[in-house]
Amino acid sequence: xxxxxxxxxxxxxRLLSLTEDTLIEAGDDxxxxxxxxxxxxxFPGAADGVRESLGRLALGPVSMANLxxxxxAAGSDAWRPSLRKILSWLSGSVVHSxxxxxxxxxxxxxxxxxxxxxxxxxPLPAGRQVRLSRFTALRADEGALxxxxxxxxxxxxxxxxxxxxxxxxxxxxxTVEQLAVTTGVAExxxxxxxxxxxxxxxxxxxxxxxxxxxxxxxxRATWSHDxxxxxxxxxxxxxxxxxxxxxxxxxxEPPVTKPVTAGxxxxxxxxxxxxxxxxxxxxxxxxxxxCPEFSERPLSARQFGEFLFRSARxxxxxxxxxxxxxxxxxxxxxxxxxxxxxxxxxxxGVNRSTDFDRGIYxxxxxxxxxxxxxxxxxxxxxLLDMAMIAAGSHRRPSALxxxxxxxxxxxxxxxxxxxxxxxxxxxxxxxxxxxxxRAMGLAAHAVPxxxxxxxxxxxxLEWPAEVSVGECVLDFPE
Numbered sequence: 001x002x003x004x005x006x007x008x009x010x011x012x013x014r015l016l017s018l019t020e021d022t023l024i025e026a027g028d029d030x031x032x033x034x035x036x037x038x039x040x041x042x043f044p045g046a047a048d049g050v051r052e053s054l055g056r057l058a059l060g061p062v063s064m065a066n067l068x069x070x071x072x073a074a075g076s077d078a079w080r081p082s083l084r085k086i087l088s089w090l091s092g093s094v095v096h097s098x099x100x101x102x103x104x105x106x107x108x109x110x111x112x113x114x115x116x117x118x119x120x121x122x123p124l125p126a127g128r129q130v131r132l133s134r135f136t137a138l139r140a141d142e143g144a145l146x147x148x149x150x151x152x153x154x155x156x157x158x159x160x161x162x163x164x165x166x167x168x169x170x171x172x173x174x175t176v177e178q179l180a181v182t183t184g185v186a187e188x189x190x191x192x193x194x195x196x197x198x199x200x201x202x203x204x205x206x207x208x209x210x211x212x213x214x215x216x217x218x219x220r221a222t223w224s225h226d227x228x229x230x231x232x233x234x235x236x237x238x239x240x241x242x243x244x245x246x247x248x249x250x251x252x253e254p255p256v257t258k259p260v261t262a263g264x265x266x267x268x269x270x271x272x273x274x275x276x277x278x279x280x281x282x283x284x285x286x287x288x289x290x291c292p293e294f295s296e297r298p299l300s301a302r303q304f305g306e307f308l309f310r311s312a313r314x315x316x317x318x319x320x321x322x323x324x325x326x327x328x329x330x331x332x333x334x335x336x337x338x339x340x341x342x343x344x345x346x347x348x349g350v351n352r353s354t355d356f357d358r359g360i361y362x363x364x365x366x367x368x369x370x371x372x373x374x375x376x377x378x379x380x381x382x383l384l385d386m387a388m389i390a391a392g393s394h395r396r397p398s399a400l401x402x403x404x405x406x407x408x409x410x411x412x413x414x415x416x417x418x419x420x421x422x423x424x425x426x427x428x429x430x431x432x433x434x435x436x437x438r439a440m441g442l443a444a445h446a447v448p449x450x451x452x453x454x455x456x457x458x459x460x461l462e463w464p465a466e467v468s469v470g471e472c473v474l475d476f477p478e
Contacts, residue, residue: 012192015061015097015106022093024058026051034086036093038115043086049079050086061097061106091117096154098196100162100189108163108193110154110200117153120199123191129173129206130194133214135225136202138167150232152201166193170203173210233416254409256317256331258345260362262460263372268305270368278439287438293478294388294395301355303440304348304399305368307474310334311436312346312429314366328413333365334436336428338421343409344429345466347373347459349383349400360459379458383449387473390447397473401444402455403429404468426470433472443477446470 018024023035032046034054043050053067064080087094092115097106110119124130136149141157145164148155158164165183176194180187197203204212214220220228311334320330320340330340337343346363348370350356360380361370374380384396391397403426411418430446437444448471449455455468 011101012107012189013063013099013101015063015099016057016087017061017095017097018054018058018090019093019095019111022058022090024051024054026055034090034093036090038092041089043089046086047079047082050083053079053083054086057094061095061099061109091119094119096196096199098163098192100160105159107158107160108196109157109159110196111157112154113148114153119154122195124176124195124198124205125208127175127177128208129175129210130170130198130203131173131206131212132167132170133202133204135214135220135223135228137225137229147197147200147202148229149202150228154200154202156197156200156202162189163193166190167197167203170197173206173212230420253328254406254412256329256342257314257364257366258362258406258466260364260371260373262362263375265364265369265371266301266356266361268308268368268370269302271302271306271309273310281435284435284438294391294393294397294473295476295478296352296395297398297476298352298354299350299398299442299474299476300353303442304350304353304356304370307433307436307440307442307444308346308363308365309368310439311432312363312365313368314342317366331366335425335432337425339413341410341413341421342425343406343422344425344469345404345406347402347404349380349402350398351380351384351396351400352398362459373460374458376458382454383458386449386454387447387471390449390471391445391473397475399474401433401472401474402459402468403470403472404459404461404466406466408465422469430470430472433474437474441476442474444472444474446472 019037021037025033025035026046027033030045032043032051032054034041034043056062056067092112095109095111096119097109099106132147133149133152135151136147138145138147140146144157144159145167146155146157147167156167158167162183162185166179166185169179169182174182176187176191179185179194180190183190185193194203198205204214206212223231313333315332315334317329317331319327328339328341331342332340333342346365348361348363350358350361356370357372357375358377358380359372359375360383362373363370381396383400383402387400388394388396405419405422407418407422410422414421430444433444434446453463455471456463459468461467
C-alpha cells in the first residue's frame with residue numbers, strides 16, 4: 001500500500017491547509033484579515049509572501065516546503081517565520097494532513113475542534129505501545145472514516161486504506177513494528193500515521209512500562225464514552241454534522257405544536273387561575289422531595305385540565321428570534337424554553353380516571369385537548385409497570401406523563417446544540433410539573449424509565465424525528 005520513493009523507500013509528505021470555513025481577505029494597503037469559525041483575526045502589515053501563502057493554504061493541502069510565492073518575495077524565505085507565527089494564531093483553523101508521495105491526496109487529515117490546539121511535531125519514542133483511546137469513536141463521514149474523541153484537540157478524517165487499517169488495528173496495544181506486520185503497511189508509513197493519530201489525541205502513547213495515562217486517570221474513570229462525548233459535543237456548536245444553526249432551514253418551518261388526528265379528541269376543562277390563597281412559591285420550594293407511594297384514587301378531567309393548563313398550555317403565539325438568527329413563529333407557555341421553541345410534546349398514559357377511559361392520550365397545548373393515540377391495555381400496562389418500578393412503588397400510578405421532542409423544531413434554529421437544549425427544557429418542565437402538582441394537592445415525580453424503544457413504539461412516534469426524552473408520574477400523594 002505504501003508509496004515508494006525513487007530509491008524504493010516508502011515516504012510520506014506532510015501538508016497544511018486552512019479549514020473550508022476560513023476566509024482570507026487581503027487588502028491593497030497591506031492589511032490581512034482571517035475570518036474563521038472562532039472569530040476574526042487582523043494581521044496588519046503582513047508580508048507579500050505571507051498573504052500569498054495563506055491564500056494558497058485556503059485552496060487546499062500544500063507542503064510548507066513547496067510554498068512558492070511570486071513578486072518581490074520570490075527567492076527569499078524572510079517571510080516564513082512570520083507565516084509560522086500567524087499559523088500558530090490560526091491553529092484552530094489549520095488542518096494537518098499526511099499524504100504518500102504518489103500525488104493521490106491525503107491519507108488522513110487532523111481537523112481542529114478547539115480554538116488554539118497544538119499539533120506536536122516529532123517522532124514517537126521507539127518501541128512504545130500505542131492504542132485507541134477508549135473514548136475514541138470511528139464513524140463514516142462524507143466518504144471518510146472519522147475518528148473523534150472528547151477532549152482531543154483534533155478529529156481525524158481517514159481517507160485511504162493505510163490510515164484506515166492502521167487505526168482499525170489499534171483496538172489493542174501494539175508497537176509500530178507490530179502494526180507494520182499486522183497491516184502489511186510499510187513501517188515508515190505506519191510510524192508517521194501513528195504519530196499523527198497520537199498528536200491529534202485520538203490514540204494514546206504508552207509509557208516505557210506499557211501503561212497508558214488514561215487507565216489511571218480518576219477524572220476520566222467516572223465518565224462513560226457516551227456521556228463524555230455527548231457533553232463535549234453538546235456544549236458547543238460543531239462544524240459539520242450535527243448541523244450548524246439554521247443549516248436545516250429548508251422547506252416550511254416546523255409547526256409550533258404537533259397536529260394529532262390519530263383518534264377521538266376530548267376538550268379539557270379550563271380552570272380559573274387560583275388566587276393568592278394557595279401556598280407561596282417559597283413554601284412549595286421548601287417542601288422536602290420524596291418518592292411518593294401512589295394512591296388508588298382516580299384523577300378527574302378537571303384535575304388533568306387544571307394541571308396541564310397551569311403547567312404547559314400555550315398562552316399566546318407570535319414571532320420570536322435569537323439575537324444572531326432570523327425570526328420564527330413561537331409560543332408563550334408557563335415553563336422556560338430557549339427562543340420560545342417549545343419542541344416538547346406531552347403524552348398522558350391514563351390509568352385511573354373518573355372521566356377518561358384507560359389509554360395513552362396526546363395533549364394539545366394550543367387547544368387544551370386530549371387525543372387518544374393508543375388504547376392497547378397491554379402497552380399501557382407495560383409503561384405503567386416500568387414507572388412503578390422506577391418510582392420504587394408497589395402500585396401503578398394514576399397517570400404517567402411522557403415528554404417527547406420534535407427534533408426538527410429545535411434543530412431548525414439551534415443545530416448541533418439541539419438535543420442538549422431539549423434536556424434543559426425537559427428539566428424546566430419537570431420543575432413546573434412538580435410545583436403545579438403540589439399547589440393542587442397532587443404529586444408529580446420524575447421517574448427514570450429505562451425502556452429501549454418501547455416508549456417510542458407505544459406512543460407511535462416517527463423515530464427519530466420525534467423521540468421520548470423523559471417521564472413523570474402524576475397521582476395523589478399517599
